[in-house]
Amino acid sequence: MAAPCSRMASRPICQFITNVRRTGLKHTGVRQISLGSACRAATQTRSKTESVASPWKLYGAVCLQRLPVISQERNPIEDQFAELMHQMELERSLLSDHEQRLLEDSERMTRKQADNYDSDEEEADYGGQETITAQDQEDTWEQKLKHFQPALRDRDVGGTPLGSVERCLGDSLVLLVQQTVGKETIWLLPQAQWEAGETLRQTAERGLSSLPEADFKATFLGNTPCGVYRYKFPKEVRTERCVGAKVFFFKAFLSAGSASQKEPFLSAGSASQNEPFLWVKKTELQGYLKPPYLEKVDRFILNL
Amino acid sequence: MLSCLVYLRNSSPLPLIWYVVLHSSLMGVDGHVSQGPWFASVLTLKTSAPLRAEPKKKKKVDPRREQMVRERLKKKLKKLERVPPELIPIEDFTTPAKYMDETRVRGAPQLPFEESERRALLLKEWSRYKQTQHRAEMEAVGLAVEAQREALEELRLESEELYQAALRPDPLLFPFNHQGPSYTPPKAQYEAPEGKYNNITKVYTQ
Numbered sequence: 409m410a411a412p413c414s415r416m417a418s419r420p421i422c423q424f425i426t427n428v429r430r431t432g433l434k435h436t437g438v439r440q441i442s443l444g445s446a447c448r449a450a451t452q453t454r455s456k457t458e459s460v461a462s463p464w465k466l467y468g469a470v471c472l473q474r475l476p477v478i479s480q481e482r483n484p485i486e487d488q489f490a491e492l493m494h495q496m497e498l499e500r501s502l503l504s505d506h507e508q509r510l511l512e513d514s515e516r517m518t519r520k521q522a523d524n525y526d527s528d529e530e531e532a533d534y535g536g537q538e539t540i541t542a543q544d545q546e547d548t549w550e551q552k553l554k555h556f557q558p559a560l561r562d563r564d565v566g567g568t569p570l571g572s573v574e575r576c577l578g579d580s581l582v583l584l585v586q587q588t589v590g591k592e593t594i595w596l597l598p599q600a601q602w603e604a605g606e607t608l609r610q611t612a613e614r615g616l617s618s619l620p621e622a623d624f625k626a627t628f629l630g631n632t633p634c635g636v637y638r639y640k641f642p643k644e645v646r647t648e649r650c651v652g653a654k655v656f657f658f659k660a661f662l663s664a665g666s667a668s669q670k671e672p673f674l675s676a677g678s679a680s681q682n683e684p685f686l687w688v689k690k691t692e693l694q695g696y697l698k699p700p701y702l703e704k705v706d707r708f709i710l711n712l
Numbered sequence: 713m714l715s716c717l718v719y720l721r722n723s724s725p726l727p728l729i730w731y732v733v734l735h736s737s738l739m740g741v742d743g744h745v746s747q748g749p750w751f752a753s754v755l756t757l758k759t760s761a762p763l764r765a766e767p768k769k770k771k772k773v774d775p776r777r778e779q780m781v782r783e784r785l786k787k788k789l790k791k792l793e794r795v796p797p798e799l800i801p802i803e804d805f806t807t808p809a810k811y812m813d814e815t816r817v818r819g820a821p822q823l824p825f826e827e828s829e830r831r832a833l834l835l836k837e838w839s840r841y842k843q844t845q846h847r848a849e850m851e852a853v854g855l856a857v858e859a860q861r862e863a864l865e866e867l868r869l870e871s872e873e874l875y876q877a878a879l880r881p882d883p884l885l886f887p888f889n890h891q892g893p894s895y896t897p898p899k900a901q902y903e904a905p906e907g908k909y910n911n912i913t914k915v916y917t918q
Contacts, residue, residue, distance in 0.1 A: 462870050476893045489838045492831060502816040558896040577897055607877040608867070630882045634856065636863035654866055664891065707859040710852055 464638070465653040468611025469599035471634065471709060472583040472626050474662040474687060478561055480578040509542040573662070573687055581687040582709060583662075584696055585619060590645065595686070595696040597705065599655055608633060612658040621684060626660035634659045634708040637701055657708065800916040 482490065503511075519525060563574065573581070585598045600615030602608060609631050616626060633656040640652035686696065690711045693702055823831075868875045 464870060466870060466874075475890065477897050479893045479895055485837060485841055488834055492834055496831075499818070499821060501818065502811060503818055508816065559899045561896055563897075578893070608874055609878075627885070627888070628882075630885060631880055632860065632878050633863040633867065635859040636866045638866065654870065656863055656867065661890065704859070707855045710856060712849060712852065 461649065463649060463651040465650050466602035466608070466611075467599045467653055467655040468602055468608045468615060469597045469655050469657045470583075470612040470616045470626070470628075470660050471597050471657050471705070472616065472624060472660050472662055473709075474573055474581045474583075476580055477577040506542060513541040513543060571684075571686060575687065576689055579689045580711065581689060582693070583624070584686040584688055584693075585684065590641070594698065596701065597657060598685075607631065608656050609658055612656075612660075616660070619685065625663045627663050628658055628660045633657055635704055637704045639700070657705070659708070797918040800918065803914070 561577075563577070575581070583598065584595050586593050586595055587599070589596070598615045598619055600611050600618060602611045606614075609628060613628065616624060635657040637655040637657070638652065639655075640646065641650065646652075688696065690706070690709050693706065693709075697705060864875065864878065867878055
């Protein structure tokens with residue numbers, strides 16, 4: 409508290425002002441000291457972590473999902489309920505303009521076909537114009553609709569290969585690749601090893617872009633990893649420095665303008681060694697991923 | 713006599729009356745001009761000159777008057793501004809008159825007992841189905857959140873720097889747009905037909 413005391417002595421202007429200044433300086437003095445101690449403590453911890461390298465290798469992986477393109481088929485109960493709702497809404501509604509017009513036209517037709525039909529009286533009301541009935545309009549609209557052919561909903565009847573993005577349009581698909589980890593080649597989510605100077609999200613992006621023959625445009629959902637898989641290396645490979653590896657997963661959505669419209673590999677339904685990557689549903693993951701890996705990955709892949 | 717008159721004219725701004733009084737006292741009680749015709753012309757000269765000068769007394773009153781007028785106008789403007797703006801009517805909340813027409817009412821059908829029973833049972837089953845669906849969704853979301861929390865914990869154990877980088881929000885993520893699922897998949901190279909429409913929505917300004 410030496411500094412504030414000296415300042416106090418050099419300004420004997422007025423008792424009140426010096427009192428105020430004293431209290432103000434005292435507070436700032438206290439704050440400065442406390443900040444200094446906190447800073448020193450933080451730097452100490454930082455240096456500690458840097459000096460001790462962690463024994464885990466870091467990997468960044470990406471869980472790239474293609475969201476569903478078409479709506480799913482309805483369950484029987486959903487079907488029934490939708491029908492019931494439609495019926496109830498119809499019963500509780502009022503007549504629309506179009507329906508009123510239909511009723512009027514039908515009444516006019518019945519009046520025309522009656523025996524005591526006075527055409528002059530009718531045409532006087534409507535100015536003698538040739539009116540297009542609402543029924544005729546409906547027919548023209550239906551004809552127009554028939555001319556339009558929408559794309560088919562279920563294209564999987566032909567058995568699209570697993571490598572194609574177009575399969576199972578009603579579900580969200582996850583990208584799987586075959587990579588060599590250690591001695592074996594296994595199916596897993598695309599990953600890359602972390603290099604110093606980049607964030608884990610950048611590692612995941614690098615892992616995605618480094619895939620051979622595939623350029624996917626993905627939107628990463630934030631900087632936070634959504635899951636982690638930690639495993640220890642087999643005892644032969646383990647050293648003092650690296651005991652195992654931690655894989656951090658990042659979620660991404662496949663954006664619409666990606667160049668995945670290329671010719672898919674023409675192979676059979678089951679995966680073969682030729683295919684570089686697969687698009688699988690959540691239920692199909694079990695056939696490709698190892699159980700401990702699947703256990704961790706299954707949690708953050710939402711099938712909603 | 714003339715020289716002293718000249719002196720008086722040039723010095724100070726004396727009013728018109730002074731000059732006339734001086735002359736009448738000089739001339740005599742009866743007031744008739746005795747010095748000749750040039751005296752009358754001199755008189756007229758002296759009376760007309762001060763008339764042309766601007767009266768200086770009125771300068772203070774005019775700005776004050778103008779100020780008062782301006783203040784009155786400003787007060788009127790303030791009174792007008794204090795009126796609250798007219799509320800914009802919400803057109804969705806007022807049912808248009810043509811829907812109150814009785815001819816539009818659809819005949820209410822008489823449901824048989826079985827039909828009403830079937831409907832009630834279906835509604836209950838639907839609520840049960842939705843409940844299980846909701847529970848499953850909540851569980852799935854809970855698992856995902858738990859997975860993320862574990863990931864952040866492990867990352868923190870690894871390195872503080874990466875952890876802080878992970879916590880930072882991504883400014884480029886929003887606004888995020890995605891086309892939701894439709895009933896049929898999009899057709900490749902489809903040209904939508906051109907259409908036109910008349911926009912008749914009423915725009916209100918306050």
